[in-house]
Amino acid sequence: MSDSIPERGPKFRRRAEARPDEVLDAALELFMEQGFAATRVEDIARRAGLSKGTVYLYFPSKEAVLEGLVRRAIVPIADSALEALGSYEGDPRIVISTVIRMIGHRFGDPRIVAIPKVVFREVLGFPHLAQMYRTEVLDKVLPVVSGLIRRGVEQGYLRQVDPELTVRSIIGPMLLHLVMAEVFGITPAGGLQFDKLVDNHLSILFDGLSAPPSAKTWSSS
Amino acid sequence: MSDSIPERGPKFRRRAEARPDEVLDAALELFMEQGFAATRVEDIARRAGLSKGTVYLYFPSKEAVLEGLVRRAIVPIADSALEALGSYEGDPRIVISTVIRMIGHRFGDPRIVAIPKVVFREVLGFPHLAQMYRTEVLDKVLPVVSGLIRRGVEQGYLRQVDPELTVRSIIGPMLLHLVMAEVFGITPAGGLQFDKLVDNHLSILFDGLSAPPSAKTWSSS
Amino acid sequence: MSDSIPERGPKFRRRAEARPDEVLDAALELFMEQGFAATRVEDIARRAGLSKGTVYLYFPSKEAVLEGLVRRAIVPIADSALEALGSYEGDPRIVISTVIRMIGHRFGDPRIVAIPKVVFREVLGFPHLAQMYRTEVLDKVLPVVSGLIRRGVEQGYLRQVDPELTVRSIIGPMLLHLVMAEVFGITPAGGLQFDKLVDNHLSILFDGLSAPPSAKTWSSS
Amino acid sequence: MSDSIPERGPKFRRRAEARPDEVLDAALELFMEQGFAATRVEDIARRAGLSKGTVYLYFPSKEAVLEGLVRRAIVPIADSALEALGSYEGDPRIVISTVIRMIGHRFGDPRIVAIPKVVFREVLGFPHLAQMYRTEVLDKVLPVVSGLIRRGVEQGYLRQVDPELTVRSIIGPMLLHLVMAEVFGITPAGGLQFDKLVDNHLSILFDGLSAPPSAKTWSSS
DNA sequence: AATGAATGAGAATTCATTCAT
DNA sequence: TATGAATGAATTCTCATTCAT
Numbered sequence: 001m002s003d004s005i006p007e008r009g010p011k012f013r014r015r016a017e018a019r020p021d022e023v024l025d026a027a028l029e030l031f032m033e034q035g036f037a038a039t040r041v042e043d044i045a046r047r048a049g050l051s052k053g054t055v056y057l058y059f060p061s062k063e064a065v066l067e068g069l070v071r072r073a074i075v076p077i078a079d080s081a082l083e084a085l086g087s088y089e090g091d092p093r094i095v096i097s098t099v100i101r102m103i104g105h106r107f108g109d110p111r112i113v114a115i116p117k118v119v120f121r122e123v124l125g126f127p128h129l130a131q132m133y134r135t136e137v138l139d140k141v142l143p144v145v146s147g148l149i150r151r152g153v154e155q156g157y158l159r160q161v162d163p164e165l166t167v168r169s170i171i172g173p174m175l176l177h178l179v180m181a182e183v184f185g186i187t188p189a190g191g192l193q194f195d196k197l198v199d200n201h202l203s204i205l206f207d208g209l210s211a212p213p214s215a216k217t218w219s220s221s
Numbered sequence: 222m223s224d225s226i227p228e229r230g231p232k233f234r235r236r237a238e239a240r241p242d243e244v245l246d247a248a249l250e251l252f253m254e255q256g257f258a259a260t261r262v263e264d265i266a267r268r269a270g271l272s273k274g275t276v277y278l279y280f281p282s283k284e285a286v287l288e289g290l291v292r293r294a295i296v297p298i299a300d301s302a303l304e305a306l307g308s309y310e311g312d313p314r315i316v317i318s319t320v321i322r323m324i325g326h327r328f329g330d331p332r333i334v335a336i337p338k339v340v341f342r343e344v345l346g347f348p349h350l351a352q353m354y355r356t357e358v359l360d361k362v363l364p365v366v367s368g369l370i371r372r373g374v375e376q377g378y379l380r381q382v383d384p385e386l387t388v389r390s391i392i393g394p395m396l397l398h399l400v401m402a403e404v405f406g407i408t409p410a411g412g413l414q415f416d417k418l419v420d421n422h423l424s425i426l427f428d429g430l431s432a433p434p435s436a437k438t439w440s441s442s
Numbered sequence: 443m444s445d446s447i448p449e450r451g452p453k454f455r456r457r458a459e460a461r462p463d464e465v466l467d468a469a470l471e472l473f474m475e476q477g478f479a480a481t482r483v484e485d486i487a488r489r490a491g492l493s494k495g496t497v498y499l500y501f502p503s504k505e506a507v508l509e510g511l512v513r514r515a516i517v518p519i520a521d522s523a524l525e526a527l528g529s530y531e532g533d534p535r536i537v538i539s540t541v542i543r544m545i546g547h548r549f550g551d552p553r554i555v556a557i558p559k560v561v562f563r564e565v566l567g568f569p570h571l572a573q574m575y576r577t578e579v580l581d582k583v584l585p586v587v588s589g590l591i592r593r594g595v596e597q598g599y600l601r602q603v604d605p606e607l608t609v610r611s612i613i614g615p616m617l618l619h620l621v622m623a624e625v626f627g628i629t630p631a632g633g634l635q636f637d638k639l640v641d642n643h644l645s646i647l648f649d650g651l652s653a654p655p656s657a658k659t660w661s662s663s
Numbered sequence: 664m665s666d667s668i669p670e671r672g673p674k675f676r677r678r679a680e681a682r683p684d685e686v687l688d689a690a691l692e693l694f695m696e697q698g699f700a701a702t703r704v705e706d707i708a709r710r711a712g713l714s715k716g717t718v719y720l721y722f723p724s725k726e727a728v729l730e731g732l733v734r735r736a737i738v739p740i741a742d743s744a745l746e747a748l749g750s751y752e753g754d755p756r757i758v759i760s761t762v763i764r765m766i767g768h769r770f771g772d773p774r775i776v777a778i779p780k781v782v783f784r785e786v787l788g789f790p791h792l793a794q795m796y797r798t799e800v801l802d803k804v805l806p807v808v809s810g811l812i813r814r815g816v817e818q819g820y821l822r823q824v825d826p827e828l829t830v831r832s833i834i835g836p837m838l839l840h841l842v843m844a845e846v847f848g849i850t851p852a853g854g855l856q857f858d859k860l861v862d863n864h865l866s867i868l869f870d871g872l873s874a875p876p877s878a879k880t881w882s883s884s
Numbered sequence: 885a886a887t888g889a890a891t892g893a894g895a896a897t898t899c900a901t902t903c904a905t
Numbered sequence: 906t907a908t909g910a911a912t913g914a915a916t917t918c919t920c921a922t923t924c925a926t
Contacts, residue, residue, distance in 0.1 A: 019885095035346050037258030041921060051887050053924085062921065093431065121342055123404050125256050134405045142407070158430050164409050165421040166430070168401070172393035175400070180389070183344050184355045186363070188385050200386040208429030209379050209387070210314065240910090261895065272912045277897065477788050479700030483900060493908050495903085504900065535873065563784055565846050567698050576847045584849070601874050606851050607863040608872070610843070614835035621838065622831070625786050626797045628805070630827050642828040650871030651821050651829070652756065682889090703916065714891050719918065891923080902912080 020058045022048045024072055025111075027065045032114045036066055036122045066122060070129055073115040074136040082144060092152035096170060097202055104174065104194040113178060142167060173201045241279045243269045245293055246332075248286045253335045257287055257343045287343060291350055294336040295357045302362050313373035317391060318423055325419040328399065338403060363388060394422045462500045464490045466514055467553075469507045474556045478508055478564045508564060512571055515557040516578040523583050534594035538612060539644055546616065546640040555620060584609060615643045683721045685711045687735055688774075690728045695777045699729055699785045729785060733792055736778040737799040748807045755815035759833060760865055767861040770841065780845060805830060836864045 026047035030039040041062050045052045059065045080102075088095045107113045123130035145167050152158040177197050180186040188196065247269035251260040262283050266273045280286045305323055309316045328334045344351040370387050373379035398418050401407040409417065468489035472481040483504050487494045501507045526544060530537045549555045565572035587609050594600040619639050622628040630638065689711035693702040704725050708715045722728045747765060751758045770776045786793040812829050815821035840860050843849040851859065 033345065035258065035343075037256070038346055040919085052922090053887050054885080056922070057885070120400065120404055121345070122256075124254065124342070125259050130405055134407065138401075138405055138407060152430075156432055159424075159428070159432050161425060161430065162409075162417065162421045165398075165418050166425065168394040168397045168418060169422050169425045169430075172395070172397035173389040174393070175397050176389045176393035177386075179341065179396070180359075183341060184351055184359055186355070186359060188383075196383065197386050197389060200383045201390050203380075204382060204387065204390045204429070205425065206429050206431045207380070208425070208427050209373075209382065209390075210427045211377055211380050262897085263895085273896090274898085274912055275910075278910070281897095283896070475787065477698075477700065477785075479698070480788055482898090494901090495908050496906080498901070499906070562842065562846055563787070564698075566696065566784070567701050572847055576849065580843075580847055580849060598874055600872050601866075601870070603867060603872065604851075604859065604863045607840075607860050608867065610836040610839045610860060611864050611867045611872075614837070614839035615831040616835070617842070618831045618835035618838050619828075621783065622801075625783060626793055626801055628797065628801060630825075638825065639828050639831060642825045643832050645822075646824060646829065646832045646871070647867065648871050648873045649822070650867070650869050651815075651824065651832075652869045653819055653822050704918080705916085715917090716891055716919085717889075720889070723918095725917070887924105887926085889923105889925095891921105893919105893921095895919085896917085898914105898916080900912105900914095902910105903908105904910090905908080 019048075019050070019054070020068070021072075023050070023055055023058055023065065024069050028069055028111070028114050028118065031066065031069070031118045031122070036062075036118075036125070063126065066118075066126065067129065067132070070115065070119060070133060074133070082140060088148075091157050092148045093157060093206055095148060096205075100170070100174070100202060101198055104198040107174070107178065108192070108194055113182070117178075117182065145170070170205060173197070240269075240271070240275070241289070242293075244271070244276055244279055244286060245290050249290055249332070249335050249339065252287065252290070252339045252343070257283075257339075257346070262286075284347065287339075287347065288350065288353070291336065291340060291353060294333075295354070298336075298358055303365060309369075312378050313369045314378060314427055316369060317426075321391070321395070321423060322419055325395065325415040328395070329413070329415055334399060334403070338399075366391070391426060394418070461490075461492070461496070462510070463514075465492070465497055465500055465507060466511050470511055470553070470556050470560065473508065473511070473560045473564070478504075478560075478567070505568065508560075508568065509571065509574070512557070512561060512574060516575065524586060530590075533599050534590045535599060535648055537590060538647075542612070542616070542644060543640055546636040549616070549620065550634070550636055555624070559620075559624065587612070612647060615639070682711075682713070682717070683731065684735075686713070686718055686721055686728060687732050691732055691774070691777050691781065694729065694732070694781045694785070699725075699781075699788070704728075726789065729781075729789065730792065730795070733778065733782060733795060737796070740778075740800055744804050745807060748804075748811060751811075754820050755811045756820060756869055758811060759868075763833070763837070763865060764861055766837065767857040770837070771855070771857055776841060776845070780841075808833070833868060836860070 023044060027039070027044045030043055030047060033039075041055055042052045044065065045055045048055070055065070059068060119129065119133050123133065142164075146163040149158060149161070149163040149166050153160060153163065174194075174197070177192075177194070181192055187193070244265060248260070248265045251264055251268060260283075262276055263273045265283075265286065266276045269276070276286070280289060301323075302320070305316070305320050340350065340354050344354065366388050367384040370379065370382070370384040374381060374384065395415075395418070398413075398415070402413055408414070465486060469481070469486045472485055472489060475481075483497055484494045486504075486507065487497045490497070497507070501510060523541070523545075526537070526541050561571065561575050565575065584606075588605040591600060591603070591605040591608050595602060595605065616636075616639070619634075619636070623634055629635070686707060690702070690707045693706055693710060696702075702725075704718055705715045707725075707728065708718045711718070718728070722731060743765075744762070747762050748758060782792065782796050786796065808830050809826040812821065812824065812826040816823060816826065837857075837860070840855075840857070844855055850856070
């Protein structure tokens with residue numbers, strides 16, 4: 001029992017410390033594919049290469065797995081977003097572009113998009129999940145972004161806009177791009193192409209849809 | 222026949238024609254509040270003022286209720302959207318504004334937003350729901366919108382943008398506004414205020430975030 | 443309702459007194475096809491050209507329909523069988539042949555075989571049905587048959603056999619013929635052919651399987 | 664049953680391999696007593712000393728239990744019957760007697776008769792059960808028996824009879840004996856007494872009911 | 885630590901029966 | 906009489922969770 005038992009289990013022996021993470025990985029995939037309710041604990045176990053009982057060794061309940069999933073994802077998100085947005089001083093359009101591109105890049109990784117997708121899906125059923133996500137992620141990130149915009153307006157970089165509402169204009173198109181692709185399978189001709197979306201989006205976001213000569217004659221109100 | 226006792230409690234109300242709609246109304250509320258999986262058929266019945274069995278009188282399964290919900294909502298959506306977008310000829314910004322405002326207005330009615338919310342939530346678990354929604358709503362509406370944009374570009378009203386991707390920039394901010402409010406309870410100071418969101422959004426959409434003088438010095442690429 | 447309403451209902455108007463019988467007819471078919479438990483009251487009603495509620499106008503419960511079915515079938519069976527067997531005095535082989543042929547003939551009518559088939563199927567679940575069938579049919583018919591055999595033995599027409607057990611030898615082959623055909627779809631080449639079965643059976647029953655010369659050397663004990 | 668309780672109560676007996684058989688045993692008893700439809704899965708579980716869920720651990724549905732029951736019974740039946748009938752060469756009456764006696768003996772065991780009884784009862788409701796039983800049992804056994812008879816006729820041991828129809832005369836009386844006893848509780852004075860039935864039956868089968876002197880004057884046609 | 889057999893509460897669905905019309 | 910909408914008890918089946926090994 002002490003050393004070489006290579007033929008036990010279908011896979012090579014793994015370090016026990018990695019187990020909880022493997023469970024979360026498996027759960028993430030499944031919750032994303034079918035939702036929390038439709039995923040059986042045994043499915044999670046199987047996909048993680050474990051038995052049902054073992055899952056309960058690391059998580060007291062199925063709901064705890066979902067919670068663990070969100071918790072695990074929360075720290076790096078808030079961290080890296082705030083880090084990038086952090087204390088930049090100059091033209092906010094540069095930071096915004098940078099961050100948007102970074103987010104766009106990250107969302108190319110299915111492991112990363114999966115988290116918000118699962119959260120969106122399940123929060124209504126588990127309000128304290130929403131609470132957690134809001135407190136740990138949104139309440140930290142949103143004020144920074146709107147602060148950035150406010151400063152941009154004050155410093156003359158940006159037109160007079162409502163900073164809070166403008167956050168929706170910055171992030172919304174990317175969310176929709178994802179939703180269309182993931183939920184309905186609607187992508188542009190060549191695939192997800194987040195890069196192109198970001199280019200098109202930033203161009204409109206900063207310079208508007210209107211053709212230059214029309215700027216005088218057009219009024220959106 | 223002898224004596225008429227019409228007020229004998231909620232039982233035997235005999236309004237057969239209205240029943241399916243009452244069931245759908247109740248189901249919509251519950252699916253929205255807790256999701257499809259967490260809603261028991263008995264809950265639906267109770268909220269509709271019926272007994273469990275009666276629900277099955279009109280719908281062969283719980284899933285059929287969900288389907289009926291989507292089906293009921295689909296026709297008016299596609300209709301009214303296409304009607305508004307229809308065959309407008311002039312400056313597309315006027316149509317876009319009009320439609321966006323119309324959508325914004327409609328989304329003020331919780332009965333109306335509820336449908337896409339439920340669809341988004343459950344679609345992963347019921348792929349043919351996605352199919353239905355896509356075929357009946359998205360595949361009809363999206364091409365019209367991107368056609369509008371394409372024409373706007375060709376006729377010089379709009380800058381050179383990718384029509385398909387630009388759809389995301391038009392609708393995305395509104396989706397995010399809703400998601401933030403409904404999923405995480407994050408609204409601007411005074412409530413949902415869809416009107417203000419729409420104004421802010423359209424202003425940015427057409428004229429861009431950048432302050433006018435900066436147009437020369439800024440490059441979004 | 444006053445005079446000529448030929449287009450109401452799928453069939454010509456029938457006299458109300460026939461209703462209970464129509465219900466029993468429908469029930470018989472269905473109980474035979476699928477068994478009592480698998481037959482819904484609504485199925486019975488539909489096949490009888492009535493509505494569910496109307497069935498309850500004539501029978502207080504589903505079980506009462508089954509009971510009514512058996513009751514209706516019992517009288518003529520006992521009657522006609524006893525009549526034929528009744529008070530015959532001469533060679534019992536003639537009566538037995540006659541009755542067997544009569545039974546064989548009757549069993550050609552699906553409406554008639556259906557009754558014992560349904561009874562066999564359901565008696566275990568409704569013991570008082572068995573009781574009824576036994577008291578009304580079997581306890582009347584069997585003693586007459588074994589009495590006939592006993593007398594045949596006493597009068598030298600038949601070999602020394604056990605009259606009670608011999609009843610099984612007389613009727614059993616016909617039962618098996620039916621069971622094989624109805625339950626497993628196993629019939630002789632040209633169909634049910636009850637006539638041929640009866641001929642073959644009677645020939646063996648009275649004269650035995652053994653070839654004549656072997657009679658001396660063979661002993662069945 | 665009386666003593667050896669491996670203590671610890673009925674829970675967690677951990678005898679995984681025996682379980683399916685225990686379930687089948689319990690189901691057999693119940694299906695026989697009350698029929699398939701009237702037996703609840705929980706009843707089966709309870710009688711097997713298990714919980715409802717455990718039944719589903721081994722059988723995916725109640726119907727699968729019924730199927731398993733038949734499947735389990737089928738192999739030994741066909742095997743032992745064919746073995747006995749197999750390749751006998753001489754006087755077929757000896758084999759027939761032997762097999763009939765063997766069957767008679769076996770049918771003394773309630774566990775064995777139960778199977779065909781359940782099959783007969785439920786087969787109309789589950790046609791593929793009939794299919795299975797027919798293919799695996801009847802289609803194997805019947806041709807062997809009729810072949811035996813045909814050979815007996817050819818070799819002069821038996822009178823000119825129809826081999827296929829004669830099968831009914833051989834087996835039918837035993838079936839009826841069982842049906843009368845099990846369905847209606849009608850047995851000869853001293854109980855089932857299969858031995859006596861078999862003796863009486865074989866005597867008639869081979870030598871006929873008719874008293875010897877009458878052979879000339881009697882004609883069964 | 886790991887397993888998977890066993891449990892039982894809970895949910896979907898069916899259908900006999902009732903009753904206002 | 907006749908109808909069929911409405912009811913709810915009963916039943917099948919699922920699956921999170923426990924626990925002996």
